[in-house]
Amino acid sequence: MNKFKILSVAFLATVTLSHAQDISEAKKEIDAEKFQNAKTTLKSIIKSDPDKGLAYFLLGNVYLTQKVADSAKISYENGVKAKDEAHFNYIGLGQIDLNANNTAAAKTKFELAIKEMGRRDFEEFVYVAKAYMNADKPDFKAAISTLKRVNEKYTQEPLVLLAFGDAYYGDKNQNEAYSAYRNAFQADNSLIRAKMQLGVLLKGAKAYTEAVKAFNDVIATNPNYGPLYRELAETYYYWAVNVPSRNDEYMKEALSYYEKYMGLTDYSLASRMRHADFLIVARDYKALEIEANKMKEIDNVNPRILRYLGYSAYFNNNVDVAIKALQDYTSSASNNVMSLDYLYLGLSNIKKATMGADVTVAEPILFNKGIELVKKAYDMENAVANDLSEAGKDLYEKKMYKEAAAIFEIATSYKESKNYLLDNFYLGNSLYFDNTKSGAVKDTIALNKADIAFGNVIEASPATQDVYVYRARTNSLLGNDELMIKYYQQYIDIVTKKGAEELAKPAVKTKLIEAYNTMAAGYANTDKVKAIEFFNKTLAMDPENGYAKQSLNTLK
Structure with a gap:
């Protein structure tokens, strides 16, 4: 019996050590963002010993990271019933409360977890802080306050x-964040994430060259740590956005590093969705369509796949696929519908209504439906205006000016748009040219909108010389000779001030002749001396100008 007892104690000790090693391995897998591996490890621990409360907690955390809140909640609730370290699961349930905007309930659960910790423990505080940081609405100050409660x-x-x-970085305190990350790595040089985060600080400061060097220095000693490649991908993405002249080069690097990240983590559905999200911001819609179809093979009923199919199909001109996918996605109240979902559904309808080489007029019902959906997207999030320029310009180049104007009118509603100036210029031109088409009936309301749009351009960028010509033309159509003369004169003043080189340009010369002739015609009935003066300016530049010669003969 004594021998049996000794063997039993030895066996239990071995099992305990094995589970501790498995938990340690799961933590490493979570840190390395190998979430599928971590789930397999944690489920194996729970299966062999259902009383390991920490395993349930870590499994729940993985589910929350993968945005599977229902599974996370089930894991935490089962963990609360475990015999060992069950209290950690109150932290997970607390984060779910934070995501539901129930801060009071979350704090109660956090305190339950802290109450159960031992005098030598500190991990509970770390996980509570992470819950505050990882919540849908992060509270970094609460995370800092929590960490300050750790025994000195x-x-x-x-x-x-x-x-x-992490908490100081989220709270935008770069100096304290740097100090904490540096000290963490010095205390444990196997803590790769701390070293990596020093590079993240550089990325956040837009010091992209230095950030890439920092990440590559870590890769030189730890080439298989996946998150480093994700950070490199994001760095090159932001670099591409901030240096448009090298956008293609840096975006290619970004996508290459994200593929490397995927290869070192996992190709689960959740990881593929993260990859798909990155492909959207990187605007690689060919790759997105391939990824979406692979996800469809894995899980044909996951609604988010419809989003990826819809976005990629729109940009790849598969408008019927885009409309079907995004209609199915947005029609379900249970889906987390975003402004971009309505935007691309609307633009897909607009594209279908205006497709075809010979199309000169949009199919009205489909086009109007598309515009209403775009407006719905704009009402949800004004920033979608940033994504309207391309669609508007496409219609403008097809000479579908009325349709282009409908899009640019929404785009220019958002004054913070990065395309605000150019979109106003296109809006004004679209409305102007729509009123100069053969057989067009003058639309005074539309022309006044064009005048306002050109005025917005002038206000934002007074040196944009051609806008004065278009504003003058618009006021000429409106029959407002006084304003027409004013804007042509402003154009003349701007180009004259630039000197002889500017005046010698053929395009400028053509516009000057237009300005002189039109201004002269405007003065003809009120000030013949002025009219003659401007017609003579035309003839000084173009002695054979028939309109000026004939008009001068009439005036004399």
């Missing part, structure tokens, strides 16, 4: 320092 004896623990770094 353990404040230099690497994981505490790492959490402090």
Whole structure:
């Protein structure tokens, strides 16, 4: 019997050590963002010993990271019933409360977890801080306050320092974040994430060259740590956005590094969705369509796949596929519908209504439906105006000016848009040219909108010389000779001030002749001396100008 007892104790010790090693392995897999591997490890621990509360908690955290809140909640609720370390699961349930905007309930659960911790423990504080940081609406100050409750004896623990770094970084305190990350890595040089985060600080400061060097320095010693490649992908993406002249080069690097990240983590559905999200911001819609169809093979009923199919199909001109996918996605109240979903559904309808080489007029019902959906997207989030320029310009180049104007009118409603100036210019031109088409009936309301749009351009960029010509033309159509003369004169003043080189340009010369002739015609009935003066300016530039010669003969 004594021998049996000794063997039993030895066996239990071995099992306990094995589970501790498995938990440690799961934590490493979570840190390395190998979430599918981590789930397999944690489920194996739970299956062999259902009383390991920490395993349920970590599994729930993985589910929350993958946006599977229902599975996370089930895991935490089962974990609360475990015999060992069950209290950690109150932290997970607390984060779910935070996501539901129930801060009071979350704090109650956090305190339940902290109450159960031992005097030498500190991890509970770290996980509570992470819950505040990882919530749908992060509260970094609450995370910092939580970490400051750690016993002074353990404040230099690497994981505490790492959490402090994340909290300070989220709270935009770069100096404290740098100090915490540096100290964390110095305390434990196997803590790769702390070293990586020093590069993240550089990325956030737009020091992209230095950030890439920092990440590559870490890769030189740890080439298989996947998150480094994700950070490199994001760095090159932001670099591409901030340096348009090298956009294609840097975006290619970004996509290459994200593929490397995927290869070092996993190709689960959740990871593929993260990849798809990155492909959207990188605007690689060919790759997105391929990824969406692979996800469809894995899980044909996951609604988010419809979003990816819809977006990629729109940009790849498969408008029927786009309309079907996005209609199905937006029609379900259970889906997390975003402004972009309505935007691309609307633009898909507009594209279908205006497709075809010989199309000169949009199919009205489909086009109007598309415009209403775009307006719905705009009402949800004004910033979608940034994504309207391309669609508007496409219609403008097809000479579908009325339809282009409908899009640019929405786009210019958002004054913070990065395309605000150019969209106003296109709006004014669209309305102007629509009124000069053969057989067009003058639309005074539309022309006044054009005048306002050109005025917005002038206000934002007074040196944009051609806008004065278009504003003058618009007022000429409106029959307002006084304003027509004013804007042509402003054009003349701008180009004359630039000197002889500018005046010698053929396009400028043509517009000057237009300005002189039209201004002269405007003065003809009120000030013949002025009219003659401007017609003579035309003849000084173009002695054979028939309109000026004939008009002068008439005036004399």
